[in-house]
Amino acid sequence: MKNTCIKIIPFLVVVGLIFSCTGSSTSQESGSDATTDDLKEAGQAFIEDDESVPNVLQIAIGSPDHTTLVAAVQAADLENALVNAGPLMVFAPTNAAFDALPAGTVEDLLKPENKETLATILKHHVTAGNYDKEFLKNFDKLGQADDTNVTVEVKGDDVFIGGAKIIASIKGGNGIVHVVDKVILPEE
Template identity: 70%
Template sequence: MKTRNTAALILALSGFLLLLSCKSDAKQTASESTTATGISKEEGQAFVEDDISAPNILNIAIQSEDHTTLVAAVQAADLENSLVNAGPLMVFAPTNAAFDELPAGSVEDLLKPENKEALANILKYHVTPGNYDREFLKKFKKLGQANDQNVLIEVREDEVYVGGAKIVASIPASNGIIHVVDKVMLPSEE
């Protein structure tokens, strides 16, 4: 009887130690996949799966066939979590065709890791706090963008232009609004 209890105790203890060993390996693997800031690239609000809530700006952009280049740029600049924040945010979202109008090789060059900061600056120039529809934007002369620069607002023949880009559609999101634009807006080099 003592032998059976001892064997059961040894078996239970071995299982416990094995479990601890697996947890230790999991922690090591998780820590190896983190960035320099200690946060995994795929942590944060942008990577939470949610099929119930109204889609946010990032969700809408990801689902749009006309914004695949913009989504690739946002991912290359690691700005996904910025576009899911509570907001409200206004994003002036260039279409794939707008990116295609840039000089040949520009997009590919900006997507390189060494150009991440320049890419982020351009993308932030397309974002501003607020949730204003086209009609309300007509009241503005300029907006302060997320990259700390201003962008001019113009009304031509009842159409709204932001930084020279025409707003061709507007899509409400749970955390703001997306204004689809026909050009990529380039910030001034300061």
């Protein structure tokens, strides 16, 4: 038994050295200074892929009319939620829609102490599903990601979600972005 232990211990030391050398050379070869914490924080929202259809978050990030929405999503730490497999319908208010809120509202919501309130408001703009504007005309209300409902109204060819008019729609890899002209606030 003693001979077996004496033979195994050096073997384990050599195996340990091989694995530790392999791990350090991999990070040096990649030229990355990223720590494990950096990688955890990035998540799938930050994986770049030139071949697939952009997801709903990438669509918003690429739109010059949605910089306020993107800043709000980042402040609420919801990036990874918007890149999930879905399907997701995101009702994306334009910068002008955020500008129409009372003065100071957006700045106040972007403060770290209001992160939970901001996340609730943003979740009120997300619904499970992948329905185009025409199909949305079949609904009276939709269940939102914040566990509340929002009304759907049809006026002629226009569709309103919670009072916000859909002004454009863009299909994404994990759902659809419906651009709206108003911030949809949860009813109290």
